[in-house]
Amino acid sequence: MVSQSRTYEVRTYGCQMNVHDSERLSGLLEDAGYARAAEDTTADIVVFNTCAVRENADNRLYGNLGHLRPVKDANPGMQIAVGGCLAQKDRGEIVRRAPWVDVVFGTHNIGSLPALLERSRVQREAQVEIAESLEHFPSTLPSRRESAYAAWVSISVGCNNTCTFCIVPALRGKEQDRRPGDILAEVRALVAEGVSEITLLGQNVNAYGSGFGDRQAFSKLLRACGEVEGLERVRFTSPHPRDFTDDVIEAMARTPNVMPQLHMPLQSGSSRVLKAMRRSYRQERFLGIVEKVREAMPHAAITTDIIVGFPGETEEDFEETLHVVREARFSAAFTFQYSKRPGTPAATMDDQVPPEVVKERYQRLVDLQERISWEENKKLVGTEVELLVADGEGRKDGEHRRLSGRARDNRLVHFAVGDAEEPRPGDVVTVGITYAAPHHLVADSGVRDLRRTRAGDAWAARNGAPVPEKGPGVLLGMPGVGRPAEQPAPVGGCDL
Numbered sequence: 001m002v003s004q005s006r007t008y009e010v011r012t013y014g015c016q017m018n019v020h021d022s023e024r025l026s027g028l029l030e031d032a033g034y035a036r037a038a039e040d041t042t043a044d045i046v047v048f049n050t051c052a053v054r055e056n057a058d059n060r061l062y063g064n065l066g067h068l069r070p071v072k073d074a075n076p077g078m079q080i081a082v083g084g085c086l087a088q089k090d091r092g093e094i095v096r097r098a099p100w101v102d103v104v105f106g107t108h109n110i111g112s113l114p115a116l117l118e119r120s121r122v123q124r125e126a127q128v129e130i131a132e133s134l135e136h137f138p139s140t141l142p143s144r145r146e147s148a149y150a151a152w153v154s155i156s157v158g159c160n161n162t163c164t165f166c167i168v169p170a171l172r173g174k175e176q177d178r179r180p181g182d183i184l185a186e187v188r189a190l191v192a193e194g195v196s197e198i199t200l201l202g203q204n205v206n207a208y209g210s211g212f213g214d215r216q217a218f219s220k221l222l223r224a225c226g227e228v229e230g231l232e233r234v235r236f237t238s239p240h241p242r243d244f245t246d247d248v249i250e251a252m253a254r255t256p257n258v259m260p261q262l263h264m265p266l267q268s269g270s271s272r273v274l275k276a277m278r279r280s281y282r283q284e285r286f287l288g289i290v291e292k293v294r295e296a297m298p299h300a301a302i303t304t305d306i307i308v309g310f311p312g313e314t315e316e317d318f319e320e321t322l323h324v325v326r327e328a329r330f331s332a333a334f335t336f337q338y339s340k341r342p343g344t345p346a347a348t349m350d351d352q353v354p355p356e357v358v359k360e361r362y363q364r365l366v367d368l369q370e371r372i373s374w375e376e377n378k379k380l381v382g383t384e385v386e387l388l389v390a391d392g393e394g395r396k397d398g399e400h401r402r403l404s405g406r407a408r409d410n411r412l413v414h415f416a417v418g419d420a421e422e423p424r425p426g427d428v429v430t431v432g433i434t435y436a437a438p439h440h441l442v443a444d445s446g447v448r449d450l451r452r453t454r455a456g457d458a459w460a461a462r463n464g465a466p467v468p469e470k471g472p473g474v475l476l477g478m479p480g481v482g483r484p485a486e487q488p489a490p491v492g493g494c495d496l
Contacts, residue, residue: 008034009043013060014051016201016237017172018084020152022049024110025083026144032114036144042071045079045117050086052167052341057086065098072100079117081105088130088171089343095126106130107172147391148462149426149455150197151190155183155221159203160210161240163267164278164345165307165338168203175204177211180221187228194458196426197233197388198225206239206248219251226255230454232428233388234258235410238265238305241281244289253296260297261410264289265305269324270317273310277346283324290328301331301409308365309338309358311349318361325368331376331411332439333369337362370438377411377436384432384448385441387413391425391459400444405429407441415443423447424465426455 008029012022025047026036037043046068051057061082072078081103082094088106095101102120105112109129116127145151158173159166187198200221202208209217225234234257239248241264252258264286268274271282293300306321325333337358340347387405395402400416403423407413415431423429428451431443459465 006034006044007037007041008045008047009037010047010049011064012049013057014049014085016152016199017154017157017203018049018051019146020154020201021084021107021110022047023143023145023152025049025113028111028114030144042075042078044075044077045081047081047083047113050082050084052085052089052171058090061086061094062097065101069098069100079103079120081113081117083107083110083113085168085171089167091130092128095128099126102126104128104130145195147425148459149195149388149453150199151195152201153183153186153190153198154178154201155205155208155218156202156211160207161204161242161280162278164276164349165267165310165341167341167344170343172203175202175207175211177208177217179212180217180224183221184224184228187225187231191228191230194426194454194461196231196453196455197235198231200225200234200236202236202238204238204240204243205236206243206245216245216247219245219247222248222251222258223255226257232257232453232455233408235261237263239263240265241286241289242279246292249289249292249296252293252300259408259410260300261303261408262293262300263303263305266321266324266328267305267307268310268313268317269321270313271320273313273317273320276312276349277310283320287324287327299409301411302328303332303334303410304328304330305334305336306365307336307338308362309353311338311346311353312351313338313353313361318365322365322368325365325372329372329376330369331409332373333365335362335365335369374436374438377438377441380411380433380441381436382433384430385411385413385443387415387429387431389423389425389427389429389456412440413443414440416446418446423450424452424456424459426457426459427451427453 010022010025012018029045030036034045048061048064050061065080068080072080079102080100082101083105085107087094087104091104094104103113103116103126105116106129112129116129120127156175156177158175159169160175161169190198206218208221209215222234225231234255244264266286267277267279269283274282290302293302308318338353385407387407389403389405392404402414403417404412404414413431413433415429417423429447430449431447432445433441434444435442
């Protein structure tokens with residue numbers, strides 16, 4: 001146990017997996033006696049939880065480490081630790097290039113951080129520990145959640161795919177699945193703490209169950225989450241089109257607390273490029289899934305990831321990507337210009353696309369998707385949506401005080417509140433949409449309904465705010481995105 005005067009800061013780069021890992025790192029450090037550093041103060045321990053996906057990931061890390069060197073020189077007791085995917089990849093290279101780093105730990109060594117910090121402090125030399133495989137599932141580690149009302153739940157780690165542009169399987173290993181009972185026990189424990197929304201995490205969530213021989217394990221898990229009393233919202237990320245099955249779509253549509261939202265990476269609309277990427281599906285397969293999802297859940301919001309300029313991509317290939325975007329009408333897309341990942345097959349492929357061509361195509365894709373996102377959002381003006389109020393202090397905009405929340409389909413909505421209305425993060429409000437922009441919606445007509453929740457109580461307890469004596473109301477309905485206010489909720493299926 002260390003002195004309570006020792007403080008820490010965790011800086012996170014990368015995907016949701018890294019965000020969740022950082023919550024575990026924070027939990028481990030607090031369990032060991034460290035305290036989170038206040039803003040605008042110099043922490044005694046600075047931990048970088050890194051990502052290796054983008055080409056400039058190492059430049060970003062070493063730039064930040066360089067900025068910290070004079071700070072550490074001025075604070076001799078300060079320690080710096082580097083973990084995550086880049087640490088797993090570069091191993092001893094980090095200490096060679098930045099010898100003022102005290103600890104380097106890999107993706108499988110999260111639980112070792114407090115011990116490594118103490119060992120480095122006593123021995124006065126850098127500690128590098130990189131395990132080759134996972135020994136204990138990291139869900140057993142303590143966690144300090146950033147949100148009082150929302151939580152990540154890992155259902156698997158690692159990945160069995162061999163995409164030619166991706167280095168993640170080499171760094172996080174082969175897929176390992178948690179047992180369903182362990183997952184549901186964690187979900188129930190989180191709900192008991194006041195959590196009302198969970199996101200199931202995995203590199204390929206709908207391959208879940210292959211490790212113990214049940215190809216329908218993921219759809220069964222979604223249905224089981226639907227039976228957890230008090231759990232209002234279930235999301236998941238990310239599925240792979242190869243493993244996306246009809247039973248998952250049915251489970252989404254028939255389980256009321258599974259949200260009408262799907263994030264499914266496309267990467268490219270060209271079947272030829274998909275083959276070069278080793279994505280193991282083709283354009284027709286992807287669009288077929290989108291069509292089935294829309295048949296089962298007409299108002300579902302579908303988002304995606306797209307890479308522009310993969311080696312060998314021609315103008316015809318890129319036009320195929322634009323075709324899929326027009327057909328699928330994604331509510332949003334996370335778009336990337338291809339960058340080489342050292343250690344991946346794509347990095348050494350012939351026909352690397354010139355940067356100026358990639359940039360021009362990228363802008364055309366962004367322009368198209370912006371237009372589609374705006375058109376889709378405009379369809380929601382005049383409808384009522386149910387929001388889970390998000391954390392944040394809000395702001396004053398003219399005569400209105402504004403807060404933000406996420407709709408059931410995960411769209412971001414800014415809404416106006418009156419002086420007498422005090423919805424807390426984690427509470428649920430119903431608002432009417434009056435304006436649409438490409439990346440958010442606005443509700444200016446005030447809150448039409450406010451439901452205080454146990455999640456809101458949990459937020460209040462964490463932040464020292466008063467908790468109402470009267471408990472939250474019972475969830476009687478889940479009005480969804482896109483339904484006009486006078487239209488009743490459908491019966492016998494997902495309440496969209």
